[in-house]
Amino acid sequence: MNSEKVHTLNIETDFPSPQFEIRPVDATVWRNGMLVRMPNHLGDAVMALPALKQLRTIVPEGCGLYVLAPKNQNYLYRNLSIIDGMILLEKCHTLWDKESFSKVRKMRFGAGVLFNNSLRDTILMRLAGVRHLYGAARRGRSILLTRSFKFPPRPTGRAEEIHQSNKLLAMVTAMGAAPWDGKMPEFSNEPPFDELATPIAVLCSHPKLLTLASGAAYGAAKRWPAENFRKVAEYWIAQGGVAAVLGSPSEAGIGDEVLAGLNPDKAFNLSGKTNLGDVMQLLRASRLTVANDSGIMHLAAGMGTPGIAVFGPTDYTATGPVSTKWRLMYDKVPCSPCFARSCPKQPLCEGICAITPEMVIAEIEKMQQ
Secondary structure: OOHHHEEOOOOOOOOOOOOOOOOOOOHHHHEOEEEEEOOOOHHHHHHOHHHHHHHHHHOOOOOEEEEEEEHHHHHHHHOEOOOOEEEEEOOOOOOOOHHHHHHHHHHOEOEEEEOOOOHHHHHHHHHOOOOEEEEEOOOOOHHHOOEEEOOOOOOOOOOOOOOHHHHHHHHHHHOOOOOOOOOOOOEOOOOOOOOOOHHHHHHHOOOOEEEEEOOOOOOHHHOOOHHHHHHHHHHHHHOOOEEEEOOOHHHHHHHHHHHOOOOOOOEEEOOOOOOHHHHHHHHHHOOEEEEEOOHHHHHHHHOOOOEEEEOOOOOHHHHOOOOOOEEEEOOOOOOOOOOOOOOOOOOOOHHHHOOOHHHHHHHHHHHHO
């Protein structure tokens, strides 16, 4: 196989971001602690965890570190010991609900960090009484920020070569945080068995579980063909394993396509049948994950599970999994990365289709040695 199609990403050395002058946050700014507006999408939220971990290093004693995040990310944060609490938004692409806004105001946070680029959230933070705000210089909001950080615009038609995690790490380092140690924050090992369905608990106990993320919320162009995932699952089952497809309710049909014709006692479509807590336990228990560029890919990497990701129209240099345990399969074609949700030239992305099941299986065999 052409080795140029297989990549291992080390974000610390491969695609660093610009560095900013270090100006530590003054202790008087903190008051009752810091509120961090986390990204709305699961994958982006996982990529923000290294920076969140480093913010913990500058929180003064007696102050807290809190996150403001979508309600559906509850399990992600409730398993993190580095934070002191969370405020969960009912809706994340509109004005905050009254209860969340009231909680932010009552907490009287001295400082806030925005790990997204939203002007709306910046305004709402200020209206809720958070006086000192830090974030990227985007969408004309710099005038509202105590300190803004300007990054170069994403280039057209070529890789950005600045990883998203490194952008956020550059901001918090400039605020006085310690350098990242290369490790994700640890999640609680205690599974929520009171909420874990019995069939899922049985799967978690299997010694050779393969998890598959065959969907991608961004669009069809990011999806490796279902029949390719099926061949990988078929290979794995023949080696004595079991396979489980993970995804949202809208991706259940894709899961059915992936598992069509496979032994139902060995292949399970769990798309839409799990909450985030279940997914985290399944990923933790997995021997390996094979995924598209997706939130589950990032979550699996964050949980420490090794895996293989197939990339097509998106940019692995900017949003690859934050783990050296992952192999990225990518075939550079002239039009990538294009970030199109569906290919305007043909039914499927040429680059993603250049990665065959045989290539992925060969990489799996190397990783299992």
